[in-house]
Amino acid sequence: MKRQNIYSFLISILSLVFGNFIIGSGFISNSYKTVILQIGIYLIASLSLNFTLGYLGEFTLGHAGFLAVGAYTSALLVKNGMNFLIAITISAITSCLVGYIVGVLSSRLRGDYLAIASLGISEIIRIFIVNIEIFGGPKGLKSIPKYSNFLLIYSLVILSFVVFKLIIKSKHGRTIIAIREDEIAVKSLGISTKKYKILAFCVSAFFAGISGALWAGNQGILTPGEFGFMKSVEILVMVILGGIGSMTGSVISTGLLVAFPVIFQIFIPNMNKYRMVIYALILILVMILRPSGIMGKKEFKLKNPGGNENE
Amino acid sequence: MSNYALECINLNLMFKNHHAVKDFSLQVEKGKTYGLIGPNGAGKTTVLNLLTKVYKQNSGDIFLNGKNTKKMDSTQINRHGIARTFQNIRLFKEMTVFENIVVGLHNNQKYSLFDSIFRTPKYFSEEKKIRERSLKLLSIFGIEDKADCLCKNLSYGTQRKVEILRALATEPLILLLDEPAAGMNSSETMNLFEVINKIKNEFEMMSFIVIEHNMNFIMKICDYIYVLNHGETIAKGKPEEIQNNKEVENAYLGGQYAENK
């Protein structure tokens, strides 16, 4: 292993242990705690969307659909007594199957058409949930065991970050990025772009499903209304603001945006009614000043002392 | 049915009401080099696009090693032995030279998603093998030192070279080059000429189809030349025959050939 990787590994473990200690110790008030957990859940969602939007280069508007599938699958299974780790795994796989469908569509539809089709799929999922008895209909599911704790959420954040990184630095990731750069060229090299588009959407949906499952175990209640178009847009904004194709960008902007209400409260406590206005202004400003997002396509790197960049 | 590496019979393609390729026929023998010349808009690039299924012909047939390619797409065409470069360079610009070549070597890299995620020994051995192979390819043009440069930062000439190597990485039987010398200075063009000859010597069975406006280059490198004008094949023959063909001279060579001489 590279020395850089060992450092990152140690830092991750230390932050997990330290974070868990801080959260458990009662230093932090409950409202901050909620924000911290939500950041983790959104991180997995935005990292997974970034994989298809930033790396594969396919624009979709239905990411909330994957979250919904993950959330409802896991909630139902855990309510019926299943171990939450198994339930999360199953919900990730279920969401992955939906990802397969979107992947097939993406190899047939171009650009805007895919965006509309993916929006359609996420709406179908939502309407399906509303109309099926066991999902609790429009009123939703209540008293879901709260299995999402800090350690679980952030372990999965690190897992998803690492898995995306590993894929990106492999044959599969290179091909996926190449499709973003020039699909005709990729085809001319004897590569089935369809296979890789499906792969990218499956992996993305897999982790979005995990994010949904954690969401369910964090809220304790689920209503289908939460997983509408606005949720997809919320995640989309996180990815675009951070920089399409930069994982560290997604991390930074997700953290900032989820924490925004709290940060706002601390620094300008008397202007709460203007919160959404200022939020929108900030988004517009960032997009004007840095059109390719906070990080562009760049990644934050730990310097590798005296080593070679390429393994 | 035939022992041609590639054979087209009466290809036609219409763009709306513009007849871009008219009754184009072509026979490619193994190990030979063919030139496709003609003025701007003659339909040369369109012919390559038909051969590689970027467009589908309205009528006519293309046989690859005697096999009709009617049901194939671009991907399968490459797997059956045709690789190409593009007139308006289609490199993966945000990726490094090395990564571009490696994508070309994709079908030689045998490891699964499982190997990627778990970084199995197979991943490492395959990646090492592929790194060596791509460096070997880069050494054909002597541009190993550019391996870790982003393609968008390369000069036009170097980009063309990388694109040729990337196509070569797929181990084609037939290599299609669309204006390979465009944007190169004269010493780079000399270098390209030598390299193509080197590739020809190394892979004796490989055939080439080259589109080029540089007449010196095309006359020296080709065994046989097709001349297109307004989608029609107005002449075909050995370089010396084309050079002395009156009709070709009228349509095309007159001014330009004199310039390049």
Ligand SMILES: Nc1ncnc2c1ncn2[C@@H]1O[C@H](COP(=O)(O)OP(=O)(O)OP(=O)(O)O)[C@@H](O)[C@H]1O
């Ligand atoms: N996608 C397209 N849609 C409509 N017309 C096209 C398309 N592609 C090419 N054409 C037209 O077909 C004709 C042949 O174009 P082509 O690119 O094959 O010419 P060419 O011989 O390669 O010329 P050049 O030397 O400029 O590269 C031109 O008139 C061009 O405008």
Ligand SMILES: [Mg+2]
């Ligand atoms: Mg052309």
